[in-house]
Amino acid sequence: MVKLDKIYTRTGDGGTTRLATGEPVEKWNARVTAYGSVDEVNAALGVAVLHADDAMANRLRRIQNDLFDLGADLATPERDKPLGWEPLRVVAAQTTRLETEIDEMNANIAPLDSFVLPGGSALSAHLHVCRTICRRAERDVARVASDESEKVSPDALAFINRLSDWLFVASRAANENGKSDIKWKPGENR
DSSP states (O other), X not given: OOOOSOSOOSGGGGSEEEOTTSOEEETTOHHHHHHHHHHHHHHHHHHHHTTSOHHHHHHHHXXXXXXXXXXXXXXXXXXXXXXXXXXXXXXXXXXXXXXXXXXXXXXXXXXXXXXXXXXXXXXXXXXXXXXXXXXXXXHHHHHHHHOTTOOOOHHHHHHHHHHHHHHHHHHHHTTTTTTTOEEOOTTTTO
C-alpha cells in the first residue's frame, strides 16, 4: 500500500533521486528516464480518456494502472541483496491481454493499404500522441535492458512494446474502424 503524506522531501534538489530500493541515483539515470517516459505515456492517456466512450475509457484506465505497475517494476531494480518485500513486476498476462484486445479491435478494421497520418477524430489524434510517447518509453526501457549491470524483465519490455501496437490499432478503431483514417500520400507535395 502506498502512503504519501509529504509530497516534497528536498532530497532531489541536488540532482539525485532514490529508486524504490532506496539507492540514490542521478535524475538523468537511464532507469529514471525510462520510468519517467512511462509516466509521460500515462499522463497522455489521461487526456485521451476525456475523448473516449465508456468502453474505451475503461480499457485506457486499466492500461494506466498497468503503466503504474511497469513504473514500479522499473523503479525497483533486481540487486543481489534481499529487499524485505516482494517487488511488483509486470507479468506476461498483462501483455497477453493487450494482444487479445488488439486482435478484437483489428478484426473490425480493413487492412492498411498506406501508412496513416496521426489525426482524424480527437481520440485518434490523442492516441497517436500516446503511441509516439510509448515508442520513446520503449526505447528507454530497452536502453536499460541493454546494460549488462541492470536487469529488466522480458515481460516489462514486451508489455511496453505491445502497448504501442495496441495504441496504433486503437487509434484506427477511434477513426470509425479506419474509415476516417488520414492516409499518407507519398510525394504529394513535391
